[in-house]
Amino acid sequence: MDTETVKLFEIVNKWCPEMLPFLKPNELDSLIVLRDGLGILEQGDAMEIIQYSICEHQNDVYIQ
Secondary structure, three states, X not given: OOOEEEEHHHHHHHXXXXXXXXXXXXXXXXXXXXXXXXXXXXXXXXXXXXXXXXXXXXHOOOOO
16 A cells, blocks of 8 residues: 655645635645545545545634
8 A cells, every 4th residue: 555645735736726715825735645645536535635624724723
């Protein structure tokens, strides 16, 4: 099993480039480890990764 580490930017740019303006730079810089690499990633999986990454970054926000 070969893993590949990519930035979220690469996934978004390949599968949903229209979302780029809506994501923060720190979200796009997130490192994602793909079990079998970017080459075989499917659109549904990409969307799931993007959604999860957004949720993870929202968890870091504190309500004041």
